[in-house]
Amino acid sequence: MHNNSFGHFNYLDRHSSVLYILTMIDKKISSDLLRGHTDTIILGLLASGDKYGYEITRLVYEKSDRAYELKEATMYSSLKRLENERHITAYWGDETQGGRRKYYCITLTGRKLYEVNKRNWDYAKQILNHLI
Amino acid sequence: MEKKLEQHLNKVFARYGEFPARDDVVQELLANLTERYQDFKSQGKRDNQAYRATIDSIGDVSEIMEQIPHSEVKLTSESALHSAVSSMRDMIGANIGSRKFKHSVLTKADLSETNLTKADFTGSALAEASFRGSFLSGAKLRSAALKGANFFNADLTNADLSGSDLRDACFDSSILTGTKLKGSALHGASFKNANIVGTDFSQSDLSKISFDGQTLEGAVFGSASLKQTSFRNATLRNVSFHHAAVKQAIFDGAAMNKVTYAILKGANATLDNVTIL
Numbered sequence: 115m116h117n118n119s120f121g122h123f124n125y126l127d128r129h130s131s132v133l134y135i136l137t138m139i140d141k142k143i144s145s146d147l148l149r150g151h152t153d154t155i156i157l158g159l160l161a162s163g164d165k166y167g168y169e170i171t172r173l174v175y176e177k178s179d180r181a182y183e184l185k186e187a188t189m190y191s192s193l194k195r196l197e198n199e200r201h202i203t204a205y206w207g208d209e210t211q212g213g214r215r216k217y218y219c220i221t222l223t224g225r226k227l228y229e230v231n232k233r234n235w236d237y238a239k240q241i242l243n244h245l246i
Numbered sequence: 247m248e249k250k251l252e253q254h255l256n257k258v259f260a261r262y263g264e265f266p267a268r269d270d271v272v273q274e275l276l277a278n279l280t281e282r283y284q285d286f287k288s289q290g291k292r293d294n295q296a297y298r299a300t301i302d303s304i305g306d307v308s309e310i311m312e313q314i315p316h317s318e319v320k321l322t323s324e325s326a327l328h329s330a331v332s333s334m335r336d337m338i339g340a341n342i343g344s345r346k347f348k349h350s351v352l353t354k355a356d357l358s359e360t361n362l363t364k365a366d367f368t369g370s371a372l373a374e375a376s377f378r379g380s381f382l383s384g385a386k387l388r389s390a391a392l393k394g395a396n397f398f399n400a401d402l403t404n405a406d407l408s409g410s411d412l413r414d415a416c417f418d419s420s421i422l423t424g425t426k427l428k429g430s431a432l433h434g435a436s437f438k439n440a441n442i443v444g445t446d447f448s449q450s451d452l453s454k455i456s457f458d459g460q461t462l463e464g465a466v467f468g469s470a471s472l473k474q475t476s477f478r479n480a481t482l483r484n485v486s487f488h489h490a491a492v493k494q495a496i497f498d499g500a501a502m503n504k505v506t507y508a509i510l511k512g513a514n515a516t517l518d519n520v521t522i523l
Contacts, residue, residue, distance in 0.1 A: 185305025194313035
């Protein structure tokens with residue numbers, strides 16, 4: 115298993131200040147809080163089928179009710195990290211017209227990581243609900 | 247448009263030189279950005295707006311480079327610095343935060359809309375350079391030649407511009423929260439709609455400068471020269487004028503809190519038409 119499988123526990127350490135979260139309630143949700151979960155968000159989207167970069171950005175925007183705009187660099191670095199750790203693989207699409215698209219496909223370890231991260235998040239959420 | 251976006255990406259990645267995955271990265275990002283641009287267009291944005299929004303959506307490419315093997319270009323040798331600087335001249339929208347540009351010659355350089363957070367320009371020649379809309383929070387611009395420089399709409403929070411030549415510089419609509427402008431030549435500089443909170447103007451020459459109608463909070467004018475400096479209809483809260491030459495400053499129609507009033511009264515300022523808050 116990967117060392118960072120339980121990465122979301124760090125989340126509690128980093129944001130242990132309850133005040134921090136409270137001051138961030140805004141229409142455009144603080145990206146800091148969400149950014150730590152970019153890998154999991156992307157894995158979740160790829161779990162339902164292969165997707166290319168901009169498609170991921172757009173889905174994140176739509177599924178968050180237009181509250182979270184993932185920066186290109188944030189998304190791309192997440193894709194590269196997941197690819198380096200073999201949680202996803204990439205292949206070029208065969209578009210005949212327009213720019214070629216690079217698609218990402220979740221691997222078996224990627225799916226496992228997603229499940230672990232999701233469980234960790236549910237657990238963290240529970241604790242936070244008690245604390246806040 | 248794709249070409250313009252590609253040029254922008256090439257500029258953004260220029261400081262990383264050549265690295266194996268470069269073409270792959272740029273091609274993929276370009277495809278994403280092009281589609282995003284088209285999306286913005288179909289939402290009714292004009293070309294320029296759509297381009298701006300697209301560039302804005304890139305974020306910080308150094309995040310990407312943390313995941314990609316490359317040899318970081320270090321700007322240590324003078325020749326490397328010069329080439330970086332020349333490729334920087336028109337680096338609109340680039341992200342070059344925390345970089346060191348000490349003693350650089352960047353006269354008339356276009357550094358607008360650029361992330362220059364904590365950049366170090368100490369002692370640089372930057373006359374007539376444009377920093378329009380740039381992020382300069384925590385930047386060092388000490389002892390720099392900045393005559394006629396343009397800081398319109400720039401964020402200069404906690405930036406240090408002490409000891410610089412800032413004559414005829416434009417600070418209109420800029421954020422000057424905690425900005426140090428100590429011992430600077432500011433003759434002819436303009437501060438319209440600037441956000442002046444805790445700004446330090448001590449020991450500077452502010453003669454004939456206008457702060458008309460503005461709100462100044464916690465600003466420091468210690469030992470500053472204020473000959474015919476105008477604060478007409480301005481609001482002054484907790485502004486310090488310790489040892490400043492205020493006799494010839496103009497406070498007509500200004501509003502100020504008691505502390506500020508007492509300080510000015512003690513320094514023999516003309517306060518005939520002043521409201522105390």
